[in-house]
Amino acid sequence: MKKLTDEKQAALLEAGIAAFARAGFRGASIGAIAGAAGTSVGVLYKYYENKEAFFDACLRHSLRSLEALLDQVTAEEGKLLDSARQLIRGLQAFSRTHPDHVRLYHRITASQGAAAVRLAGAIESVTARLYTDWIARAQAEGAVRSDMDPRLFALFFDNLLMMTQFTGCCDYYRARLAFYRDPPPSDETVEEELLKFLESAFTLEQAAISHREEERK
Amino acid sequence: MKKLTDEKQAALLEAGIAAFARAGFRGASIGAIAGAAGTSVGVLYKYYENKEAFFDACLRHSLRSLEALLDQVTAEEGKLLDSARQLIRGLQAFSRTHPDHVRLYHRITASQGAAAVRLAGAIESVTARLYTDWIARAQAEGAVRSDMDPRLFALFFDNLLMMTQFTGCCDYYRARLAFYRDPPPSDETVEEELLKFLESAFTLEQAAISHREEERK
C-alpha cells in the first residue's frame, strides 16, 4: 500500500512537471494533472496544501534528477576540460531524455520572490562550489590563467552550460538558434565548439595580456 | 484630456510589462493592470482588442527600448571588444533602469509553441546577424582565432550577454549569483571579468592549439 502511494506520488509529480513545463503555473490544470496521473484531485490535495505547494514539489523533484546527473559527473575527478566535456554530454543527454524537466527548470528561473531564492539554493549551492573549486584548482596547477576571478569565471561557465541546455529544449531558444545556424548544429558540433570557446577562455594568460598591451600602444 | 492619452498609454504599457513580468500572461490581471496604470479596463479595451493584443503591444514597447540600445552600439564602429564593452555597459544600465522589461523578456523565453517562435524572430534576427558579422569581420582581420565557427561563437557571446542581463534582474539568478560571489560583484567587476573571459575565448588560436596538443601527449 505504501508502494502504491509512492508510485502515485511519482506519477503525480511527473504529470505535474509535464503540465507545468508545457503550460506554466496558471495554464496547467490540477484536474488534468490528476487525471493524467491516473488519480483524482482529492488525492493530490491530500499530499499538497495547494497548487503552489504542488508546483514547488514538482520543481524539487525536477531538481533532484539534475542533481543526480551532477553527482555522477562529480564522482570522476579529472582535468577541467575533460570534466566539462562530461558535463556537456551529460546535460545534452539529459535534455533529450527529460526535456520537460529542463523546461520546468527554466520556468523556475522566471519565478519571483522568496521561492525563487530558496530554489536557487537547492541546486546552485552545489554547482557554484563545484565549478569554482574546479577552476581554482586548475588555476593552482597552472592549467588556467591566473589573472581572473575563479568565482566569476565559474559563473560564466555555468551560464554557458545552462543556455546550452535550454537551447536543446525550449521553443524560444530553439527558434533563436536557427538565426545563428540553420540547420541547427549537431550535439557533437555544439560540444566541440563550446569546448573550444571554454578552453581558450580559461587558458592563455600571457598571450592575452600581451595582446591587450599591444592594443593600448 | 487628449494630452493625457499618450501618458496613459505609456502608463498602461509599463504597468502591463511589470504585471506580465511578475505573473506571466495568464497570471496577470487586466483589471489590476488598468488599476495600476491609474485607469479603467474600458480604456485598455479602447486601445487593444484583447489581452493578447495588449501583451503584444507591451512586448513591442519593450523591444523598442532594447533596439534603441542596439542601434546606439551599432552606430559606433570599432574593435570587437570595444563594442562588446559598450554593449555590456548598455545592457547593465538597461537592467538597472528597466528591470521589468528584462524580466518580461525572460518570461518570453519560457513560452512554448508558435508564439515563442514568432517572438524569437522579432528579437533575435537582429542580434544574431549583428554579432555574427562582428565576429566574422574580426576573424577576417586576424583579431580573432580562425579555427572556430563564427556563428556558434556569436551564439555563445549572446548567451553570456543574456545571462548577464538576467542575473541583474531576476530573483533566481540574483540568488544564484550570491552562491558564486557574496557580496555580489559590482557592475564594473562583472564587466571587467566578462571581457577577460571573452577576450581570451575569442583570440589566441595558436596557443590554444599548442596547449591542446600538449595535453594529448
Place this chain on the structure above:
Amino acid sequence: MKKLTDEKQAALLEAGIAAFARAGFRGASIGAIAGAAGTSVGVLYKYYENKEAFFDACLRHSLRSLEALLDQVTAEEGKLLDSARQLIRGLQAFSRTHPDHVRLYHRITASQGAAAVRLAGAIESVTARLYTDWIARAQAEGAVRSDMDPRLFALFFDNLLMMTQFTGCCDYYRARLAFYRDPPPSDETVEEELLKFLESAFTLEQAAISHREEERK
C-alpha cells in the same frame, strides 16, 4: 434649430426601431443606434433617461405608424368584409414597407409587466372598439350570425390579422409558413383565403346550428 432636433429625434427612433427589431432590447447597442442616426450617445441621453425609456419611445413611435394605417381604413365606412379586405391589404402593404415596425410590434407583445399593459392600451383600445363595433353593427343588420359574442369574434378577427402581419415579417413565422405552404403563397392568395375563412366564420348561423344539432344526435 428646432427642426434639426426633430429630424434627429426621428432618425434616432428609426435607428432604434431597426436595431431593437433586429437584435432585441439587450442585443441592440445604444452606441450603434446613435451612430446609425448620425449623432452621439450624449444626444440620446439628453432626450431619454435610459435605454428602457428610449425603447419605450421607439415602441410608441412604431405604434403611431400603425395607428395612422388604422385611421385611414376606419375613415371609409363600408361592409364588414370590404373593410376587412381593406385592412388586410393595408397591413400587408405595411409589412412590406415597414417590416422593422412590425417586428418591433411583435417584440412588444413579448414584453412583460406594467409597460406591456400600458402599451397594449395604446393601440388595442382603438382596434378592440372598432372591430367590436363593426361586428355588432353587422350582426344588427343580419349580415352576421347572431349566436356569438361580437367581442370575442372581434378578438379572433384581430388575432388572425396580427398573425398574418407577423407572418409577413418575422423569420420564425416565415419559416413556419413554409411548413404549411412551400413555396409561400402570394399576398393575394392569403387575402383571398383569409377572407373566405372570415366570411364563413362570421355568417351562416342556421346551417351551423343545424350542423351541430345533427352531430349531437
Place this chain on the structure above:
Amino acid sequence: MKKLTDEKQAALLEAGIAAFARAGFRGASIGAIAGAAGTSVGVLYKYYENKEAFFDACLRHSLRSLEALLDQVTAEEGKLLDSARQLIRGLQAFSRTHPDHVRLYHRITASQGAAAVRLAGAIESVTARLYTDWIARAQAEGAVRSDMDPRLFALFFDNLLMMTQFTGCCDYYRARLAFYRDPPPSDETVEEELLKFLESAFTLEQAAISHREEERK
C-alpha cells in the same frame, strides 16, 4: 447526491425557462438562473457547454411537454371539431400549468435569423402536417367546405390556437383581452366561442357562396 442530479437538472431547466421567458436569451443571467435553481454556476457548466447549449436544452425540455400534449390529442381519432375541442382544452390547461413555457415559445417567435428558422422546424413540422391532414381528411369526408386551401386553413387554425395560448400567458395579450372583454371570459367561454368561430369557418360552403353572390348583386 446522485439522486439529486435529476431534480437539480429539472430545476435548472425550469429556472432557465422562466428566466429566458422573462428576459430573453441575452437578458437572462446564468448566475441568476443557477441561484434560482438552488445550485451554482459550476453545476450548470458541468451539464451544458455554454449558455446557448443550455438555452437549447430549455427549449427541448419545453417542447417535450408540448409534444406530449399533441400526442395525446392525436391518439384519439375523431371528428375535426372534437379534436379541436380537445386541443383547445389541452392548450388552455397547458397555459395554466406551464405559463413560462408558453412565454418562452412566444419569445422564440420573436427571434431573427437562422436560429428562428431552425426552431420553427423543430416545432411546426409536426403541427403543420397534423392540422393539414385533419382538414384535408374532413374535406374529403364532406364535413368541411371544399373551396378552400386546406393548408392555409390549417395555418389560420394554428394561428388562432397560438394566439389563444399566448393570450392566456403573456401580459401584453392579457391586457389586450381586457379591451375586448372586461372582466375576461372564462376558459370555457373562450372554448365555446372559438369552436363556434371555427365550425362555421370550416363548414357551409354553399351558403357562403350564395351569400357572396348575393352581395355582389
Place this chain on the structure above:
DNA sequence: CATGAATGAGTGTTCATTCAT
C-alpha cells in the same frame, strides 16, 4: 481512504451611462 461533483471567487470582456471638453 479515494473520489469527483459542487462551489464560488476571479477572469476577460462588453456596454449603458456620465461628464469634461
Place this chain on the structure above:
DNA sequence: CATGAATGAACACTCATTCAT
C-alpha cells in the same frame, strides 16, 4: 449644447479547492 472618451458594474465562463459519499 454636442461629443465621445472614460468609467465600472455586470456578464459568461473557468478552475482551484472542498467535502459528502
